[in-house]
Amino acid sequence: MVYPLNVTLRADSARVRERMLAAARARIAAGDLELPLNAIAKDAGVGVGTVYRHFADRQALLESLASDGFRELVAAAAAAADNPDIADGLRNLLRAGLNHQLADPALAAILSAPESQDAEILALARELLTLSERVLDRARAAGVIRPDIVPDDVRRLTCGLQHAIRSGDDDDAAIDRYLDILLRGLRP
Structure with a gap:
């Protein structure tokens, strides 16, 4: 299941999502617009499956x-x-x-x-x-x-x-x- 933007998440899931978004923002600030999801997972300290549950792809x-x-x-x-x-x-x-x-x-x-x-x-x-x-x-x-x-x-x-x-x-x-x-x- 991929979570759309307008879904209310449980508090722990929302915190994890925010960590992933923060990791992506940090990569963008460093000039990386490629945003490989496996690197986002590593930076956020979560498994790549967790990233894919929140974001189907880079888009x-x-x-x-x-x-x-x-x-x-x-x-x-x-x-x-x-x-x-x-x-x-x-x-x-x-x-x-x-x-x-x-x-x-x-x-x-x-x-x-x-x-x-x-x-x-x-x-x-x-x-x-x-x-x-x-x-x-x-x-x-x-x-x-x-x-x-x-x-x-x-x-x-x-x-x-x-x-x-x-x-x-x-x-x-x-x-x-x-x-x-x-x-x-x-x-x-």
Whole structure:
């Protein structure tokens, strides 16, 4: 049995799961995005079968790691959709998407490969898509972006930007410059 993200676990099982997630976060912080499940088991001090009971594979582990960041990104999209200044809302959404990906490599990996296995992540992805479409519809109507821009374009472009930023040692000024370049490219 594999435990989905939204299942309530017994206290001891929850502690073990958190140890495994902490081990995975430590590997990511050290630059290891491969996350071999046998290494996670060793780092967490559990058997590999225990890891597989919680996470069917690396993708499931990444989704568990990224769930909080995904929720925060959905909240940022909701704020952007409700912003009376849609140009500001769009910029805030793009900046939030970029910042969340830079802060959370698991989220960046999930967003760059949009196929998900977990029901909670799928629901969050649908909600993000709906909110992003609302932002883009308003932005198109206000003449802020080109009429052919769709949410998947924005996802791919922000994933590309985070990769470009990670490839150098850029500061916030460079991030803002890249974001400005992106926004100029989206204009009609």
